[in-house]
Amino acid sequence: MKKFVITIITILVLCAGLGYGSHELTKSTGDSGSKVLNLYNWGDYIDPALLTKFQKETGYHVNVETFDSNEAMYTKIKQGGTNYDLTVPSDYMVQKMKADHMLIPLDKSKLTGMQNYGSSFMNKSFDPGNRYSIPYFWGTLGIIYNDQDVKPGSLEHWNQLWQPQYKDGIMLIDSARDIMGFSLISLGKSVNTTKTANLLAARNKLNRLSPNVKAVVADEIKMYMAEGEAPVAVDWSGEASEMMSQNSHLHYVVPTEGSNMWFDNLVIPKTAKHFKAIYAFLNFMNKPENAAQNAKYIGYSTPNNQALKLLPKSVRNDKQFYPPQKVLDRLQVYSNLSPTKVQQYNDLYLEFKMHH
Amino acid sequence: MAMKKSFKGLFYTPYILWLAMFVIAPVALIIYYSFFDIHHQFTFSNYRVFFESGTYLTMTANSVLYAFLITVISILISYPMALVISRLKHRDLWILLVILPTWINLLLKAYAFIGLLSRDGLVNNLFEFFGIPAQQMLFTDASFILVAAYIQIPFMILPIYNSMTDISDSYIRASSDLGATKWQTLTKIIIPMTMPGIKSGIQIVFIPSLSLFMLSRLIGGNKIITLGTAVEEHFLTTMNWGMGSTIGVVLIISMVVVMLFTNTKRKGRRS
Amino acid sequence: MDNRASKLGKFYIIFVFLLMYMPIFYLIIYSFSKGTTMANFDGFTLSHYGELFADKRMLAIFLDTILIALLSSLFSTIIGTMGAIAVHNTKRRHQRETLLSLNSILLVSPDVIIGASFLIFFTALKLPLGFWSVLLSHIAFEIPIVLLMVLPRLDEMSPSLINAAMDLGATSTQILSKITLPFIQPGIIAGFFMAITYSLDDFAVTFFVTGNGFTTLSVEIYSRARQGISLEINALAGIMFIFSLVLVGIYYLIENHNLSSGRKLDRVEVPDR
Numbered sequence: 001m002k003k004f005v006i007t008i009i010t011i012l013v014l015c016a017g018l019g020y021g022s023h024e025l026t027k028s029t030g031d032s033g034s035k036v037l038n039l040y041n042w043g044d045y046i047d048p049a050l051l052t053k054f055q056k057e058t059g060y061h062v063n064v065e066t067f068d069s070n071e072a073m074y075t076k077i078k079q080g081g082t083n084y085d086l087t088v089p090s091d092y093m094v095q096k097m098k099a100d101h102m103l104i105p106l107d108k109s110k111l112t113g114m115q116n117y118g119s120s121f122m123n124k125s126f127d128p129g130n131r132y133s134i135p136y137f138w139g140t141l142g143i144i145y146n147d148q149d150v151k152p153g154s155l156e157h158w159n160q161l162w163q164p165q166y167k168d169g170i171m172l173i174d175s176a177r178d179i180m181g182f183s184l185i186s187l188g189k190s191v192n193t194t195k196t197a198n199l200l201a202a203r204n205k206l207n208r209l210s211p212n213v214k215a216v217v218a219d220e221i222k223m224y225m226a227e228g229e230a231p232v233a234v235d236w237s238g239e240a241s242e243m244m245s246q247n248s249h250l251h252y253v254v255p256t257e258g259s260n261m262w263f264d265n266l267v268i269p270k271t272a273k274h275f276k277a278i279y280a281f282l283n284f285m286n287k288p289e290n291a292a293q294n295a296k297y298i299g300y301s302t303p304n305n306q307a308l309k310l311l312p313k314s315v316r317n318d319k320q321f322y323p324p325q326k327v328l329d330r331l332q333v334y335s336n337l338s339p340t341k342v343q344q345y346n347d348l349y350l351e352f353k354m355h356h
Numbered sequence: 357m358a359m360k361k362s363f364k365g366l367f368y369t370p371y372i373l374w375l376a377m378f379v380i381a382p383v384a385l386i387i388y389y390s391f392f393d394i395h396h397q398f399t400f401s402n403y404r405v406f407f408e409s410g411t412y413l414t415m416t417a418n419s420v421l422y423a424f425l426i427t428v429i430s431i432l433i434s435y436p437m438a439l440v441i442s443r444l445k446h447r448d449l450w451i452l453l454v455i456l457p458t459w460i461n462l463l464l465k466a467y468a469f470i471g472l473l474s475r476d477g478l479v480n481n482l483f484e485f486f487g488i489p490a491q492q493m494l495f496t497d498a499s500f501i502l503v504a505a506y507i508q509i510p511f512m513i514l515p516i517y518n519s520m521t522d523i524s525d526s527y528i529r530a531s532s533d534l535g536a537t538k539w540q541t542l543t544k545i546i547i548p549m550t551m552p553g554i555k556s557g558i559q560i561v562f563i564p565s566l567s568l569f570m571l572s573r574l575i576g577g578n579k580i581i582t583l584g585t586a587v588e589e590h591f592l593t594t595m596n597w598g599m600g601s602t603i604g605v606v607l608i609i610s611m612v613v614v615m616l617f618t619n620t621k622r623k624g625r626r627s
Numbered sequence: 628m629d630n631r632a633s634k635l636g637k638f639y640i641i642f643v644f645l646l647m648y649m650p651i652f653y654l655i656i657y658s659f660s661k662g663t664t665m666a667n668f669d670g671f672t673l674s675h676y677g678e679l680f681a682d683k684r685m686l687a688i689f690l691d692t693i694l695i696a697l698l699s700s701l702f703s704t705i706i707g708t709m710g711a712i713a714v715h716n717t718k719r720r721h722q723r724e725t726l727l728s729l730n731s732i733l734l735v736s737p738d739v740i741i742g743a744s745f746l747i748f749f750t751a752l753k754l755p756l757g758f759w760s761v762l763l764s765h766i767a768f769e770i771p772i773v774l775l776m777v778l779p780r781l782d783e784m785s786p787s788l789i790n791a792a793m794d795l796g797a798t799s800t801q802i803l804s805k806i807t808l809p810f811i812q813p814g815i816i817a818g819f820f821m822a823i824t825y826s827l828d829d830f831a832v833t834f835f836v837t838g839n840g841f842t843t844l845s846v847e848i849y850s851r852a853r854q855g856i857s858l859e860i861n862a863l864a865g866i867m868f869i870f871s872l873v874l875v876g877i878y879y880l881i882e883n884h885n886l887s888s889g890r891k892l893d894r895v896e897v898p899d900r
Binding site: 171217227339343354 | 394395409411412414415474475476492494495573576577578579581586589590593594595596599
C-alpha cells in the first residue's frame with residue numbers, strides 16, 4: 001500500500017513539474033507588463049519588425065496570439081476569459097460580431113491617417129461608415145495555374161474549370177462560401193443568394209466538377225502547388241502570392257466575370273482594456289510607410305492608397321493582386337447570412353464533397 | 357457485515373459514476389441530438405435527409421466498401437505474417453517488432469506517407485528507377501486504402517497470432533501423421549482454429565476503418581468522405597450537430613452489426 | 628513446416644517488416660537532411676533538432692502531452708482498478724456480463740463517436756473546452772482497458788486466501804492493502820502503461836474536445852502536416868521513436884520481471900489508437 005501511495009505521489013509531483021514547465025514556456029513566448037497591447041491575429045499576418053518598431057516608438061509591447069479561422073476567433077472571444085485588445089475578422093465576420101454586440105465602436109477623434117485609405121475599401125456594406133472597422137488587407141478569390149501544364153491565357157473563366165482536360169488536376173480551398181460562391185458566379189448568380197433553387201443549381205454544377213477535383217484541402221495547397229503536384233488550384237490571392245514566390249511557373253487570375261473580394265479588418269472586441277495602446281497602434285498602422293512595409297512582408301494587397309504608392313512599381317502594377325477598376329467593379333463581398341442559410345450553404349457544400 | 361457492504365460500495369461508486377457519465381450519457385446524448393435541427397426543434401428531418409438523399413446513402417456504401425477493402429487487404433497480409441511468426445524460435449521478439457510501430461503516433465505515420473507518395477517522393481523515385489513513369493499517388497482511393505491498411509496491419513496480426521499460439525502443436529503433428537498435405541492442414545485445421553482471431557481482428561480493424569477522418573483528409577484529400585469524416589465535418593465545420601449525431605447513430609448501428617457478426621464466445625478462454 | 632517453406636516464410640516476413648518500418652525510418656532519415664523537403668537528401672545536419680528544441684511552443688505542447696498522459700493514466704488506473712474489484716465482487720453472472728459489456732463500449736466505439744459524444748456532453752455541462760475536457764476524456768477512455776488488464780489477475784486470486792485473512796480478523800482495508808493490491812500489482816502496472824499508450828496515441832478524441840489554444844502533439848502534428856512538409860516534424864518523429872523505444876523497454880522489463888515472479892503472460896495485448 002505504501003508503495004502505491006509513494007508511486008502516486010511521485011507521479012503527481014512529476015505532473016506538477018510538467019505543468020509548471022509548460023506554463024513557463026508558454027508565458028515566456030509573450031511577456032506581460034502594464035504597457036502592453038494584446039493582438040489576436042491570423043497566423044503570420046504582421047511583420048515582426050513592425051512590432052519592434054512600434055515598441056521603440058511608443059513603448060507598448062505587443063503580445064500576438066494567433067487563430068486560423070474566423071469561426072475559431074469568434075468562438076474564443078465569445079466564450080470569454082480572454083483579454084484581446086484588437087482582432088482581425090473578415091468582412092462577414094465583422095457584421096456577425098457587430099450584430100452579436102461583440103465590438104466597441106471606433107473613436108474617430110483619436111484616429112489619424114484615415115484619409116490614406118482608398119474609397120473603394122471604405123464604407124462597405126458589412127460596416128457602413130466604418131464605425132467599427134479599419135481595413136487591414138484585402139484580396140480576392142481566383143485561379144492559380146502552373147504554366148508548365150496550362151497554356152497561359154487559356155484559363156480565365158470559372159466555367160473553364162469544368163473542361164475535361166483538367167481531370168484530376170484541380171485543388172480546391174476547403175471553404176463552403178468560396179466554393180459555392182464561384183459555382184454561383186459561374187451560373188451568373190450572386191454569392192449571397194438565399195434562393196434555394198440557385199443553391200441547388202450551384203451544388204449540381206459542382207457535382208459535375210467532381211472528376212476534375214484532385215483534393216479539397218486548405219493550407220497544404222500552397223506546398224502542393226509550389227511543388228507542382230497539381231496544375232490548377234482555386235485559392236485566395238494572398239495564398240497565391242506566397243506560392244508564386246516559391247515557384248515562378250505559377251500565375252494567378254481573377255476571372256473577369258467576377259469573384260469574391262474579401263477584407264480583413266482591425267476591430268476592437270468588447271474584451272479590450274488598453275485603449276491608449278489600441279489607438280497608438282491603429283494610428284501607427286495607418287501610416288503609409290508602416291502599411292507598406294507590412295504589405296511587402298505579407299504579400300497581400302493593402303487598402304492604404306498612400307502606402308501603395310511607396311511599394312515598388314512591379315507590385316503596384318501587378319494586375320494579379322491589384323486588379324483594374326473594371327474587374328474590381330465585378331467583385332462581390334460576402335454578407336452575413338442567417339444561420340439557416342449558412343447551414344444550407346454548408347450542407348450543400350458537404351454533399352458536393354461526398355459526391356464521388 | 358453492514359460495514360463491509362459500504363466498503364464494497366466504495367469501489368462501485370466511482371466506476372458506476374464513470375459508466376453513467378462517460379458511457380451511457382454520451383451515447384444517450386448522441387441519440388437525443390440526432391432528433392434536433394439547428395434551431396433546436398425536434399424533428400425527424402435528419403433521418404429523412406439521410407435516407408432520402410442519395411448522397412448520404414452512397415457515402416455510407418462507399419465508406420463500408422473502403423473499410424471492407426482495408427480489412428481484406430490487412431487479413432491477406434497479416435495472416436501469413438502471423439502464421440510464420442508463430443512458427444519462429446524467438447517469436448516473442450518478432451511479435452514485439454510488430455507491436456513497436458503501433459507505438460508511433462498515427463499522425464506521424466500519415467505524415468510520412470505524404471512525403472513517400474508525393475510527386476518526387478521515394479515511391480516515385482523507385483518507380484522511375486524501374487522505368488515506370490511517375491504516378492499521381494497522393495489523393496487517390498488506392499493510396500488511401502493502402503495507407504489505412506498499413507496502419508491497421510499490426511492490429512490484425514496480433515489477434516490472429518494470439519489464436520495461433522493457442523493451437524497445440526499436437527494437432528498439426530496428428531494431421532500430418534494422418535497423411536494430410538500442408539495445404540490440407542492449413543485449410544482444415546489451422547484456419548478454422550484461428551477463426552476467433554480473424555474475427556476479433558476484423559472487429560478491431562473494420563470499425564475504426566469506417567471513421568479514419570484524418571487519413572481521408574491528409575492522404576485522400578477530402579475526396580473520400582467516410583462516415584467518420586462526415587461526423588467530423590458536421591460537428592466541427594458546419595456545426596450541424598443534429599445531422600452529425602444522426603450519422604453517428606448510423607455508425608453505432610453498423611458497429612453493433614459488426615460486433616454481432618464477429619462475436620466470439622470468449623467464455624472460458626481466459627481461465 | 629519444411630525448410631523451403633520456412634525460408635519462403637522468412638523472406639515474406641522480412642519483406643513485410645521492411646515495408647512496415649520503411650515510413651518510420653524514412654521520416655527519421657530525413658530529419659537529418661539539410662534540405663527542406665522529403666524528396667532529396669542534401670547532406671547531414673542536426674539543425675532540425677536544434678529548431679525543435681528552440682521551438683518553445685512545441686516543447687510546451689510536448690510537456691502538456693506527457694502531463695495529460697501521466698495524469699489521466701493515474702486517475703484511470705485508480706478508477707479502473709476499483710471498477711475491476713467491483714466487477715470481481717459482482718457474483719451474479721448476469722450483472723457481471725452487463726457491467727463487462729458496458730465496459731467494452733468505449734473500447735470498440737470509433738474515435739469520432741467518442742469524440743463527438745464527449746463534445747456534446749461537455750457542451751451540455753457548459754464545461755469550457757481545453758485542458759480539463761481533454762484530461763477528463765482521456766481518463767474516460769482509458770478506464771475500460773485498465774479494468775480489462777486488472778480483472779483477470781483478480782479472478783486468478785483464490786478466495787480461500789481472503790477467507791483465511793478474514794478468519795484471522797483482518798479488516799477490509801488490511802485485506803485490500805496487504806493481500807489484494809500486491810497480488811494484482813502486475814495487472815495494475817500493465818493497465819497503467821496501456822493507459823499511457825492510449826493517451827499518447829489518441830488524436831481523434833482530443834481533436835474534438837480540445838479548445839482555447841490547448842493542443843497535444845497529435846493535434847499539433849495534424850495541423851502542421853496540413854501546412855506542408857517541415858523537417859522539424861521529422862525531427863519530432865525521431866525523438867518520439869526513441870521515446871517509444873524507451874517506453875516499450877520499460878514495459879517489457881516490468882512484464883518480464885512479473886513473468887519471472889510467477890504468471891505467464893501469453894496474450895499480447897492489443898493497443899488501440
